[in-house]
Amino acid sequence: MLLVIGLSCLVGLGVMVILLGVLSRYMFLTKRQAENRNRDDEEEDVFGDFWESHPGGTQLIYKPSALANWLLRDLQRQSLLQSTDWWMRKWPHIQTIIQNLLPADKILELARDHLQLADGGIVALDWVVGPRGILGTRRGTNTAGSPPLLFIIPNPFGKLTKNTEQFCLRALEKGFYPVIFNRRGQNGCPLVTVKLQAFGEPADLKEAVSYVRFRHPSSLLFLISEGLGSGLLLSYLGECGSSSYITAASCISPVFRCQEWFETGLPWLYDCLLLLYQKFHLSRYSTALADVFPMERVLKSSSLQELHQVLFCQCKGENISWDEYWEHNDPLRDVDEVAVPVMCICSTDDPIRGPAEKTLPIELFRTNPYFFLSLTHYGGHCGFLTKSDVSWSHKVTLDYFSSITEFFQIEEKASVLPRGRSSVTINRRRRETLQRRDRSVTDLHEMFSWKRSYTR
Incomplete structure (x- = not known):
């Protein structure tokens, strides 16, 4: 019984440590984003006296x-x-x-x-x-x-x-x-x-x-x-x-500005969740898509930008640059x-x-x-x-x-x-x-x- 209680305490402590680590990382990133935003505000206030x-x-x-x-x-x-x-x-x-x-x-x-x-x-x-x-x-x-x-x-x-x-x-x-x-x-x-x-x-x-x-x-x-x-x-x-x-x-x-959005990247939590979600759905068609897309590289991609770039810029038989891709897909092009x-x-x-x-x-x-x-x-x-x-x-x-x-x-x-x-x-x-x-x-x-x- 004591062994079970001890193991339960260790597991609970481990979970708390992980949660505290995630929270500290989140607070650090949030603080850094706020500091960058304050510096940008000092350099240029594009909103003037609107507020x-x-x-x-x-x-x-x-x-x-x-x-x-x-x-x-x-x-x-x-x-x-x-x-x-x-x-x-x-x-x-x-x-x-x-x-x-x-x-x-x-x-x-x-x-x-x-x-x-x-x-x-x-x-x-x-x-x-x-x-x-x-x-x-x-x-x-x-x-x-x-x-x-x-x-x-x-x-x-x-x-x-x-x-x-x-x-x-x-x-x-x-x-x-x-x-x-x-x-x-x-x-x-x-x-x-x-x-x-x-x-x-x-x-x-x-x-x-x-x-x-x-x-x-x-x-x-x-x-x-x-x-x-x-x-x-x-x-x-x-x-x-x-x-x-x-x-x-x-x-x-x-x-x-979608190209810049992909290049800058999301906060790590959002990026990981969206990347895993998209990989999960693509994996259902991995066998059929393998004839056109390098699915092994797609499923091993480490960011949304890399996944998107492999899917649409490095297809088998058709390779275009990242900039060329956005020339045709930028939402504000027309x-x-x-x-x-x-x-x-x-x-x-x-x-x-x-x-x-x-x-x-x-x-x-x-x-x-x-x-x-x-x-x-x-x-x-x-x-x-x-x-x-x-x-x-x-x-x-x-x-x-x-x-x-x-x-x-x-x-x-x-x-x-x-x-x-x-x-x-x-x-x-x-x-x-x-x-x-x-x-x-x-x-x-x-x-x-x-x-x-x-x-x-």
């Missing part, structure tokens, strides 16, 4: 325009980020872990569609149809009375997080119809071709959006991304430009072509994205009339937890979509277009026609040219 004029801790950064003035006036009527408990303000890692690393509650009722792509690959679309008890009255935002669609792009690691699940629940309550996009081989979607989706390659997303538009031609479509999923969203909007068929988009805790409003919700204490002064392209929001930045002091990465059961970022996103819809409706009534028809009616009828006939690029630009007036 002085917004003591509530929330600031909307934008280029002045008719739409910006509308959003500023409309969103100011909404509640600011409520004060959270002191431990949430002090340790953004807690919010990040709760919303991203803890298992989801898995209470959503999903109806899955497997969409076969042009090259034979398969992506999965999960239509959120429940739980039935919280379904709100779906309010139509157009003359047909169809509910607005929320096309959700989760993180690129294939993990359905608590943050995504809670957003879907909130959207259902507000009368939206969410659908979750799952990449090849992720979240239960089968990998039937020896091809993985590159970081900023929107070809699969284009086909998925076209399919959703085909099924719901009279519904307004909104795009939402979570964390690194913003890379795919921004790539899609940049490549498609005015022919994206999107009314508005929102990015929650986006990562903009940012000037974006032609729909994009709201980005960020916090300055995001431990995944990194210091705001270095990782947020502030000039993009000050010079591009389609981009808006809602910046808070705290919130972590996709956290923004409050004392209520609704994440602040979820409420702001849905309020933003409602405000955009209302603005467009007012613009339609106030504008008289050629041929005497409403712009959205023109868009709706032409989009349905485009699915039956082949239209030229000129027609597409003409179709969406009305939207550019609100950016002046």
Whole structure:
């Protein structure tokens, strides 16, 4: 008995030592990041006196325009980020872990569609149809009375997080119809071709959006991304430009400078967990992928950058440099072509994205009339937890979509277009026609040219 008790004490002591070691390492890294951030603040304060004029801790950064003035006036009527408990303000890692690393509650009722792509690959679309008890009255935002669609792009690691699940629940309550996009081989979607989706390659997303538009031609479509999923969203909007068929988009805790993000690396705990998670899912297809990818090196990679570089830059029969890869996959490569409003919700204490002064392209929001930045002091990465059961970022996103819809409706009534028809009616009828006939690029630009007036 004494021997058993002694062994139990030794095991308990060993666990305590390990936990203390992990905690001390975490505190050291956090302190070093804080010191680096303070040095950066001393060198250059890119935010100026924004916080002085917004003591509530929330600031909307934008280029002045008719739409910006509308959003500023409309969103100011909404509640600011409520004060959270002191431990949430002090340790953004807690919010990040709760919303991203803890298992989801898995209470959503999903109806899955497997969409076969042009090259034979398969992506999965999960239509959120429940739980039935919280379904709100779906309010139509157009003359047909169809509910607005929320096309959700989760993180690129294939993990359905608590943050995504809670957003879907909130959207259902507000009368939206969410659908979750799952990449090849992720979240239960089968990998039937020896091809993985590159970081900023929107070809699969284009086909998925076209399919959703085909099924719901009279519904307004909104795009939402979570964390690194913003890379795919921004790539899609940049490549498609005015022919994206999107009314508005929102990015929650986006990562903009993705090449630098991979090169800088994450705090060791996040890097290890995400690396192991991605290796686990890739190992399921190791035999099939071995014909194209050096899977032995993939599974032995020691960082997310090394894994990504081996997968997409050192394939068998095709080798490109790391810089060349990002020339084709940088989310901001075609940012000037974006032609729909994009709201980005960020916090300055995001431990995944990194210091705001270095990782947020502030000039993009000050010079591009389609981009808006809602910046808070705290919130972590996709956290923004409050004392209520609704994440602040979820409420702001849905309020933003409602405000955009209302603005467009007012613009339609106030504008008289050629041929005497409403712009959205023109868009709706032409989009349905485009699915039956082949239209030229000129027609597409003409179709969406009305939207550019609100950016002046």
